[in-house]
Amino acid sequence: MFNLKSKAKSDLLLKFTIYFGTICGAAVIFSILILLIFLGIPFFKESGLSIFFDTWNPGKGKYGILPMIYTTFIIAVPAVFAGFFLSLGFACFAASTGHRFLKKPSIALIRTASAIPTIVYAFIGVFLIVPFIRNIGATGSGYSILSASLMLALLISPTMIFFFYDSIIKSLKSLKTGGLVLGATKTETLLYLVIPNAKNGIYSGIFLGMGRAIGDTMISLMLAGNSISFPLSPFESGRTLTAHIGLVMAADYDSPEFGSIFACGILLYLITAVLSILSKLIYKKTGDY
Amino acid sequence: MKIKINNLFFKYKNINILKDISLEIKKNKITAISGVSGAGKSTLLFCLNRLYEEFENTKVKGSIHSFLDNKWIDIFDKSVSLPWLRQKTGLVFQNPNPFPMSIEKNLYFPFRLLTAPKIKSKNLKTEIITTLKKVHLYEEVKSRLKMPASSLSGGQQQRLSIARALIAKPEIIMLDEPTSSLDPESEKKIETLLKELKKECTIIMVSHSMEQIKRISDHHIKIENKTAYQLY
Amino acid sequence: MKIRLFKYFSYLSFCLYSSVLVYFISWLLIKAENPFSKSSIFGNANPIQAILLNEPVFEGLFPAIAGTFLIIITSMLIAIPAGTGTGIFLSEYAGKKTYKFLSTSIDILAGLPSIVTGLFGFSIILLIHKIFDGKGPGFSIAASGFSLSFLVLPYIAKSTEEALKSTDKALRLTAVLLGASKIENIRLVLLPKNFNQILSKILLAVARCAEDTSVIMLTGAVANSGIPGNIFEKYEALPFFIYYTSSEYSSESELLMAYNASVLLVSICCFLFILSFLIRKAVFYRHNKK
Numbered sequence: 001m002f003n004l005k006s007k008a009k010s011d012l013l014l015k016f017t018i019y020f021g022t023i024c025g026a027a028v029i030f031s032i033l034i035l036l037i038f039l040g041i042p043f044f045k046e047s048g049l050s051i052f053f054d055t056w057n058p059g060k061g062k063y064g065i066l067p068m069i070y071t072t073f074i075i076a077v078p079a080v081f082a083g084f085f086l087s088l089g090f091a092c093f094a095a096s097t098g099h100r101f102l103k104k105p106s107i108a109l110i111r112t113a114s115a116i117p118t119i120v121y122a123f124i125g126v127f128l129i130v131p132f133i134r135n136i137g138a139t140g141s142g143y144s145i146l147s148a149s150l151m152l153a154l155l156i157s158p159t160m161i162f163f164f165y166d167s168i169i170k171s172l173k174s175l176k177t178g179g180l181v182l183g184a185t186k187t188e189t190l191l192y193l194v195i196p197n198a199k200n201g202i203y204s205g206i207f208l209g210m211g212r213a214i215g216d217t218m219i220s221l222m223l224a225g226n227s228i229s230f231p232l233s234p235f236e237s238g239r240t241l242t243a244h245i246g247l248v249m250a251a252d253y254d255s256p257e258f259g260s261i262f263a264c265g266i267l268l269y270l271i272t273a274v275l276s277i278l279s280k281l282i283y284k285k286t287g288d289y
Numbered sequence: 290m291k292i293k294i295n296n297l298f299f300k301y302k303n304i305n306i307l308k309d310i311s312l313e314i315k316k317n318k319i320t321a322i323s324g325v326s327g328a329g330k331s332t333l334l335f336c337l338n339r340l341y342e343e344f345e346n347t348k349v350k351g352s353i354h355s356f357l358d359n360k361w362i363d364i365f366d367k368s369v370s371l372p373w374l375r376q377k378t379g380l381v382f383q384n385p386n387p388f389p390m391s392i393e394k395n396l397y398f399p400f401r402l403l404t405a406p407k408i409k410s411k412n413l414k415t416e417i418i419t420t421l422k423k424v425h426l427y428e429e430v431k432s433r434l435k436m437p438a439s440s441l442s443g444g445q446q447q448r449l450s451i452a453r454a455l456i457a458k459p460e461i462i463m464l465d466e467p468t469s470s471l472d473p474e475s476e477k478k479i480e481t482l483l484k485e486l487k488k489e490c491t492i493i494m495v496s497h498s499m500e501q502i503k504r505i506s507d508h509h510i511k512i513e514n515k516t517a518y519q520l521y
Numbered sequence: 522m523k524i525r526l527f528k529y530f531s532y533l534s535f536c537l538y539s540s541v542l543v544y545f546i547s548w549l550l551i552k553a554e555n556p557f558s559k560s561s562i563f564g565n566a567n568p569i570q571a572i573l574l575n576e577p578v579f580e581g582l583f584p585a586i587a588g589t590f591l592i593i594i595t596s597m598l599i600a601i602p603a604g605t606g607t608g609i610f611l612s613e614y615a616g617k618k619t620y621k622f623l624s625t626s627i628d629i630l631a632g633l634p635s636i637v638t639g640l641f642g643f644s645i646i647l648l649i650h651k652i653f654d655g656k657g658p659g660f661s662i663a664a665s666g667f668s669l670s671f672l673v674l675p676y677i678a679k680s681t682e683e684a685l686k687s688t689d690k691a692l693r694l695t696a697v698l699l700g701a702s703k704i705e706n707i708r709l710v711l712l713p714k715n716f717n718q719i720l721s722k723i724l725l726a727v728a729r730c731a732e733d734t735s736v737i738m739l740t741g742a743v744a745n746s747g748i749p750g751n752i753f754e755k756y757e758a759l760p761f762f763i764y765y766t767s768s769e770y771s772s773e774s775e776l777l778m779a780y781n782a783s784v785l786l787v788s789i790c791c792f793l794f795i796l797s798f799l800i801r802k803a804v805f806y807r808h809n810k811k
Contacts, residue, residue: 010708014707017606018610020603020606021602021607021608021609021678024599024674025603025606025607025627025675026607030626031641035644036637036640036644039648085530086534088534089531089534090531092527092531093532094535097528097532102535106535113542115791116790117733117786117787117790118732119760120732120786120787123763124549124783126767128548176343177343178382180343180371180375181338181340182375182379182399183375183399183457185372187525188401188403188524193388197389215632216634217734222764222767246735246739249643261640262644268634268636268637269633272632272633272634276632277625277629280628403524
């Protein structure tokens, strides 16, 4: 008959895998935060919590990351804003308003777009967007928050489009006939019935896009210019929290400069954790509107 | 006469559902349609407002002419606007399908459309209340108009669906087994409603109950073996 | 009319996005020259000798490809068992409170920016450096693989959990009713049934490992190291190559290598995506054949 010993062994192996895996998974989430704080402590001792609120001025001994916080948001928010409209329009096109022959290819196009790595988007941005911005902007080298924002919008769109598209299709299935039979056109049904009903999925998509926009490194690193400042014009350059971590890593391990990257890391951790929790809470609300 | 159906054929996935149907629906009368399950009663209704076009693998042959807006219209003509046709030829489904919003918003919905009946905005609320009274639902929901429509019972939802269809002010209204999920009292109310309504609309009703048909219908069509027989 | 505007807005979005995307992709494909050719990958070296590690490759992408390959293997060796284990636990064993806690943690981990995961890996390297006084593993394939595994672990865990949870209730109970224990049910029924789905998600995780730059940037990827002798040495990787070439290229031919590397990387990811899609759909064919 069956080899009982080997069956028991496989069961045991599986059980071990399960528990080992879970412990790893659970441990990691906290160890990341703890490790970051632990390593950041020596630097916090010097500047205290002011590191989050100060501006960067090495001459005066100030290593605050406020300029990075500002730049992260000045790049992420417009990107999500533009990306939202682009993605919603595209998703509506693919789900309902588009011509029969264009609907399926448009989804295939988005699938391809989502397979393109961030680094390739950033790379293309360096050679196509930066010169373009350099030409239309009166000042600057082209490496600017505008370049980064534009490419970021393009980067987060495929994910948002998929989210919006899935929610709209689901909503369409149940509500389309009900709307049409009352004399509504396809677009009226879409705008007045389907989209309000898909609100949850749409909010989720926005949060996801926001998370990606704040957390993306390569695009801000390669396109935004990396100067530590408070860029006011879209053609100026700036440095985000993520880019700062990537750039300072090569510095002296004991300098206060170095400590600032842990401050960035902790801040990014907290922001994305809050976004994750918020997006989950919003998704749980019921679908009545 | 309101509708003339000539030699109508309906195919779904290449299977004939309806064969060579020729009928006349009289104006301002209640016409009942009966037949066994799956005989094609709902299909016939879907033809009258071209709803079948929203489904795949459907094919139709023949002609249907309806007298709408004081003109005879060939409803299969390419120039006919579908939303307009569907507003004129309303349909209430067998299973109530309230929109996932409040009762009030459900009823306001037809007013937001391009095909909405021309009513002044200050009269909208009165229009809604009148229609709710017509379907004998007003007393039951007047205190909770802002509650979600999904909180109503099945019978109430059905009456809400009928009210919503009536708000669009159709000339023809088709109801697919409107009282099958209602208790006898609600059923009686709906039957009274339909009898009053026929002065304004032409009513086509699918029903399984012979008693109901005898009670309220002026004409009776039976669908059997893919053809229609006008019984009276 | 508001409705018409909305319709045109959706047309505009489609046209704008499609044209920009198609323009970018075509530009890249045009700029690259024979990315899959012998010279692009192996440079002047003999391919077979290079693969056997007898000959170093200088003007080719082979070291970068090899490096990427090695970190994928290392990270998957950790991530697959840990991820599927966590997923199975979440789906089959977790109590309500544990589930809530663990699930939220996994979600937070999933949302973390990759650079923070990289920073974590970097911190571990620092810690080891401090503890072992400068000796011991530092920037290496092991470190990158370790960090990358945390990048994809939440994704694999969530996918496994979803796949298992979506199993038919009746199927779930069948083996148990015949006397199987919980773990036997998992091993013999639930896992095989959902194998396709889980495998397809693992392939997507592999693509994620291949394309990531921020993590490897902080844990061991360098510009010129050739192929590492063991997993505790520094290495080259495709995404990192693209990054530093784009910021510091000294000749057109170097830039050309970057174009080729980009096309190669995109092709690898597309290939994995397509494979993942096919594997996910394959289950339907097996059942429909009857």
